[in-house]
Amino acid sequence: MTKILIIGGVAGGASAAARARRLSEDAEIIMFERGPYISFANCGLPYHIGGDIEQRDALLLQTPESFKARFNVDVRVMNEVVSINRQDKTLTIRNLNTQENYQESYDKLVLSPGASPIVPPIPGIQNSRTFSLRNIPDMDKIIASIEHNQPKHATVVGGGFIGIEMAEALIQRGINTSLVELSQQVMAPVDSEMAAPLHQEMQHHGVDLRLGVALEAVFPSQQQAADELASVDEQGLELRLSNGDLLETELLIMAIGVKPETSLARQANLNIGELGGIQVNSQLQTSDPDIYAVGDAIEDPEFVTGDAALIPLAGPANRQGRMVANNIFGAGEHYKRSQGTAICKIFDLAVASTGLNEKTLQRKGLAYEKVYVHAASHAGYYPGAHPINLKLLFNPANGAILGAQAVGKDGVDKRIDVIAVAQRAGLTVFDLQDLELTYAPPFGSAKDVVNQAGFVAANSIQGDTRLCHSDEINQPSAEQLVLDVRNPEELEKLGAIPGAVNIPVDQLRERINELPKDKEILVYCMVGLRGNVAYRQLVNHGFKAKNLTGGYKTWLAAKA
Amino acid sequence: MTKILIIGGVAGGASAAARARRLSEDAEIIMFERGPYISFANCGLPYHIGGDIEQRDALLLQTPESFKARFNVDVRVMNEVVSINRQDKTLTIRNLNTQENYQESYDKLVLSPGASPIVPPIPGIQNSRTFSLRNIPDMDKIIASIEHNQPKHATVVGGGFIGIEMAEALIQRGINTSLVELSQQVMAPVDSEMAAPLHQEMQHHGVDLRLGVALEAVFPSQQQAADELASVDEQGLELRLSNGDLLETELLIMAIGVKPETSLARQANLNIGELGGIQVNSQLQTSDPDIYAVGDAIEDPEFVTGDAALIPLAGPANRQGRMVANNIFGAGEHYKRSQGTAICKIFDLAVASTGLNEKTLQRKGLAYEKVYVHAASHAGYYPGAHPINLKLLFNPANGAILGAQAVGKDGVDKRIDVIAVAQRAGLTVFDLQDLELTYAPPFGSAKDVVNQAGFVAANSIQGDTRLCHSDEINQPSAEQLVLDVRNPEELEKLGAIPGAVNIPVDQLRERINELPKDKEILVYCMVGLRGNVAYRQLVNHGFKAKNLTGGYKTWLAAKA
Known part of the structure; x- marks a missing residue:
């Protein structure tokens, strides 16, 4: 026995x-x-605090x-x-x-x-209004503090899963909330340009987002001396941040990891x-x-x-x-490698990822290429479609899938799941083109976001498209020219990349002689599709060119 | 050139x-x-008729x-x-x-x-109130007929994608609608027990569903002679069905394929x-x-x-x-095999499938086993979770995925997509256990429906579980005993399989001696999970046993 x-x-x-x-x-x-x-249900704790899950039981x-x-x-x-x-x-x-x-x-x-919450040695952090959230008693204490102190303002330190979920929960309870994050982005598993819409979403819902800032010290409110921390119970906290800001708050959630x-x-x-x-x-x-x-x-x-x-x-x-x-009991099973597939709800958005992100690929010195696709969560003509922003990272030599990230209101979980399965199975970006996914107008598109990412990536590897990225188009050399192929109304309404020449894609054939043959044309449109049509025209007419993957939308996010 | x-x-x-x-x-x-x-957008035609897509453009x-x-x-x-x-x-x-x-x-x-709609040579079918739906002019004619004749009743013949979507569209326009289908189920890509909830859903929304019935002849309404078909314009139609029923209707949509x-x-x-x-x-x-x-x-x-x-x-x-x-242009690409991945919205439900169904596997004489999982679309404790009913067909020798079908209100597209990718990549049911899918309470479960299907299928192949199905438990031999391990309240409320003995799973250890060791125990619970716990207890205590995959829920659907 x-x-x-x-x-x-x-x-x-x-x-x-x-x-x-x-x-x-x-x-x-x-x-x-x-x-x-x-x-x-440890993953459910923030949702009970926020009220989505009504019953503690x-x-x-x-x-x-x-x-x-x-x-x-x-x-x-x-x-x-x-x-x-x-x-x-x-x-x-x-x-x-x-x-x-x-x-x-x-x-x-x-x-x-x-695992246990990291609680850094910040002066004053041990006080009756500071909490972390890992288990039911932690949750009970936070709720008790809210109910007892009726805070008007709360601060969350840390912009990972729990920090983001807590900020949303506090906002849902009607508490003004600041989120303090040391790095320049929340949600470390994704790259910064994919986090940009998350920042917008949080701010749109009233979160006071403070990026690139650390919490340095905690005092009792009203700048009393640090040795009077006992008064915290009645008066709340004052936070000193690394940028010199002082922040009055009544509840502090430490969620740095x-x-x-x-x-x-x-x-x-x-x-x-x-x-x-x-x-x-x-x-x-x-x-x-x-x-x-x-x-x-x-x-x-x-x-x-x-x-x-x-x-x-x-x-x-x-x-x-x-x-x-x-x-x-002797099965001798072997644990396979972990992709770290994850997802987080951020108000009305979802952000998800699998595999390695670009930051990590750079840090490890691995060769990669990336493509961005912006497409609708389901057929655009059927009501309720929302844009999905998908980033796909792959090995430019063989098309192996290295990682993927997606942001959007609907269907983000599905796309990352699909790519996570493909990656685990050893499929390449070429295979993503051929995936047969469920399609009817309420659920998807005949060419799904994932298929499209496969098309763009495969085009890139096969040489059908040469891609460029924001860093290159921001600083074109003297031998490069930036071409915006959107319609003039789009430029007026949404702006454009500085220095770009504008020829709408549907006028390009007749106006192609306006472009210099001795320069490399860096083409872009809104999301990359018209840019690719223009790119192919240019190349087939003997121009050198590149297309900005993800288009102006990705460029804006990278700039944010 | x-x-x-x-x-x-x-x-x-x-x-x-x-x-x-x-x-x-x-x-x-x-x-x-x-x-x-x-x-x-040919897939969007029924949704414009139904009004979901407001603008024809x-x-x-x-x-x-x-x-x-x-x-x-x-x-x-x-x-x-x-x-x-x-x-x-x-x-x-x-x-x-x-x-x-x-x-x-x-x-x-x-x-x-x-492809073109099949219009069978049914007497009287060529008339001004009978339509098929394949393109924009077809759609325009149907809408014109509805607007001109203001039908109170319409009939759709055929329960495939277009027939189902048209029945929903007509109901949405406030028209009483009958759906006539020759076979005993709608939605031929799935098996009959997976179609049962679709029948309920359609009837729940007011569709007059007539299964196992063919349209035999079309007459002008009020039983006028067949040579007076001209009066159809004013008076509508009378349909004669193969079961002898006569059906007065004012609009007839032929959607048999x-x-x-x-x-x-x-x-x-x-x-x-x-x-x-x-x-x-x-x-x-x-x-x-x-x-x-x-x-x-x-x-x-x-x-x-x-x-x-x-x-x-x-x-x-x-x-x-x-x-x-x-x-x-010389690429020399080869088209890969088609899985036929498909999905259809049926009022508040979705039904989707990929690969081969059981009917086809039987017809082709291929070896297969099947498992059913009923699980929540996301964490049950987070609001808005709905049950997903997943059927997985696989090769019992090597675990190769043969096909999958799912029905539910939410997340059906995602699960079939995940399995479609796995099947295409050559993964087996063993691999389904290890898939790393996005999980947070609003989106999934730590053990997703697909992981669970993998667990059950792998258990079956490895001999950790012996499965039984509805046909066996409906007619137990003299050497078999049917054991219901649900709580007595569930049996009272929902019924039970005739002849079953009831011992709740949590009492089984202390009451195990009530069961005969010389009989094979056919265990079931509501969905199969508790049944598996009981099965393992029985086997570990030296009993012979099998567990009903999908439990009472699947049994009910198979009986419907």
């Missing part, structure tokens, strides 16, 4: 426990959770009792494992209700401790990777083969390079938990 | 013309269209003038090609405005004639396939290498088997048009 101990009762741990029981009725399975809840997916009845797992909440004793294969556990320690032996141990929870693993001398996560092999074993680890606490191999990466996402955690149970 | 003639100015033809121009400024390109419009995506200006293509509408003269490589064309014939020579010819338009190809002695479509090779050449053919008129190789199939869908037509232009 195998005795399995599991540390952590949320995504990965709970998945491992349930799967282990399905595989064996005999196994003894004990799951330790230091908090009061297991299997709670909806977040509690399982209880110790339901888990016992269904899976015969001995769930011990409020029981914190304080040490792993590898030599005798036991754990020392503290019952947080009784404050007594006790021991349990194991045959196999599963670590699913998760999470770090793997590795204290137990370190204490037990398990190998820790360079990124600070628990190292596991492809069967998800730590450096001790009887100890498995899953979820936010571990380092995963990133899909494109195989390099170690921290990927604190629910999907991988759940699948890893299931796989560990399989492997405990 | 290549001279390219194109017959047909909609999806495939227009795509070929535009791409050909992008590849060559020199080519002479003439596109003939016998109707008054090119590049119209929205359906006219290009005009001859815009096509000339943008692509320098000589577009000749109201010009019908009357013969292909292969020996001298010319066409004879009739100008329908002048009724004069003339000739044009070609180097390369592209046939994109589309389409057949490839092959008259020109036949006249030119091009090879026609067994299914009645133009035969092409993988480069989309007909039996005459200077004549290409694309779209609804040709036979495509079906994805799983490579067998010829008729796949009259917009996506393949558009891509084929583009590919033909590439091949005319």
Whole structure:
């Protein structure tokens, strides 16, 4: 009879426990959770704060009792494992209700401790109006603070998933909200030009967005001395930012990121990777083969390079938990690389990504090309179509898909899912052209956004199109000329790239002699389609040319 | 200078013309269209009739003038090609405005004639209140008839895409509508148990659905003699159905299907396939290498088997048009097999499919297994989640994906797209387990419907689960016992499979001795999840068992 101990009762741990029981009725399975809840919907926490999820109970997916009845797992909440004793294969556990320690032996141990919010050593940050959000008690405290203090203003520090979701939740509750982010963009998984519409969306909904700014110190409100922090309870906070601004606020949410929870693993001398996560092999074993680890606490191999990466996402955690149970019972399954496919709702927009972004490709020195497509979420003539902005990164030598990002009101999840499957399957941009996706006017287009991205990328690799990007068109050389092929009304209404000559695409054939044959023509239109038609005309008439991928829309976003 | 003639100015033809121009400024390109419009949104026609698409102009995506200006293509509408003269490589064309014939020579010819509605030889069907819907003039006639006659009742014959969309359009216009379908289900691309919720949805929205019934004859209303059909204009129609019913109606839409338009190809002695479509090779050449053919008129190789199939869908037509232009200029591209991925909106539901359905797998004698998953379109605790019913067909020997079907209010397109990409890429059901799809509560679940289908299918192949289906559980042998593991309240409220013993899954461990060890236990729950937990308990306790995939929900649908 195998005795399995599991540390952590949320995504990965709970998945491992349930799967282990399905595989064996005999196994003894004990799951330790230091908090009061297991299997709670951690991704739902901001939505309960914001009011979208009305019932708190909806977040509690399982209880110790339901888990016992269904899976015969001995769930011990409020029981914190304080040490792993590898030599005798036991754990020392503290019952947080009784404050007594006790021991349990194991045959196999599963670590699913998760990650913890990074709380930087900022002066004054330890106060009664500052919170992070990782679990149900955190959420309860934030709601209690809102209900008790009725804040008129809140500040979120950090523009990642939780920071963005919290800013939206606070705005939904009618609280004026500032979001402070150290870098020049929110949502680090996407590149800056893809984040630009997110900034607009947040500002449009009233978020006071402060990019490129750090929180330096926290004081009690009304510039009282730092040693009077006790008055925070009544008076709120004053934040000092790195640009010198002072910000009066009544609620502070710290959401600058999470770090793997590795204290137990370190204490037990398990190998820790360079990124600070628990190292596991492809069967998800730590450096001790009887100890498995899953979820936010571990380092995963990133899909494109195989390099170690921290990927604190629910999907991988759940699948890893299931796989560990399989492997405990001898399945010998190997965890495949992680793409880090993710999505975030930002008011009426969604932003999603998979694979590597351009920043990372540059940092790793990998060869890449990129294309942008702006197309409708479904047939433009059917009501409710919204533009999707898709960025596709690929290997210019062989068309391998390196990553993709998309922003829009509708259908963003679908397009990134489609590309994530294609990438995982080893399809190339050439294959994206041929994907047969569902089409009827309410759902898509006969040539879907993804097909179109495949066309543009394949054209580029095959030499049917030479692409240019914002950086090149912003600083044309003396041997280059910038040509705007939109209609004059579009230029008047929306502006144009400085220095561009305007010949509408439908007049280009008759006016082509107005252009110099000795210069390279950098063509652009609104999104890249007419630009490509013009580009092909020019090249077929013997001109040198390039087409701005994504057109003026992408250029505007890159400039923002 | 290549001279390219194109017959047909909609999806495939227009795509070929535009791409050909992008590849060559020199080519002479003439596109003939016998109707008054090119590049119209044929998939949008029912939605203009129903009022969702308010502006008729929205359906006219290009005009001859815009096509000339943008692509320098000589577009000749109201010009019908009357013969292909292969020996001298010319066409004879009739100008329908002048009724004069003339000739044009070609180097390369592209046939994109589309398909035409099948109008069966039913007595009385040629009358002023009976229409089919394939193009803008058809649509205009239907709208004119509605506006002139103000019908209180309409009848649609045929439950495919157009028939269903037309029934919805007519209901939206406030017209009582009957839908008459010869087979026992609408939407032939899916299997009958997947069509059952579509029938409910249509009836719920007021469609008078008549399945298993054929239209036998059409009379003028009020049972006047058949030779008085002239009175139809004033008095409407009486329909005689194969079950003897008489149906008074004022508007009749014939939508029983389409057949490839092959008259020109036949006249030119091009090879026609067994299914009645133009035969092409993988480069989309007909039996005459200077004549290409694309779209609804040709036979495509079906994805799983490579067998010829008729796949009259917009996506393949558009891509084929583009590919033909590439091949005319020497690209040598090969058309890949078609999965026939398709989707249809049915009031608030969507139904979609890709690959082969079970009916076809049975007919072709191919080995298959099937699983059903009922899961939420996104996290159940976030508002707006709706159930998705997914059927996955796979090869039980190696897990190859054979086909998939889904029905639901939201997210159906995404799941079928994901599976379509996986199938095209050659992924198996094992790979579906590992797909990393976008997850946040508004968009999906940490274990998506598709992942879950992968889990169930992989469990089945690996022997972790033995599945049973409705036919087996409906007629258990003397050595079998049917076990319902739902809670008694569910049985009271929703009913149960006749003869089932009820032990709720959470009581099974303590009551397991109530079950006979010498019988095979056929377990079921509502959707299959609890059934699997119970199945694993039983097997791990030494019982023989099977789990009903899709549970009571699928059983109910199969019975409907």
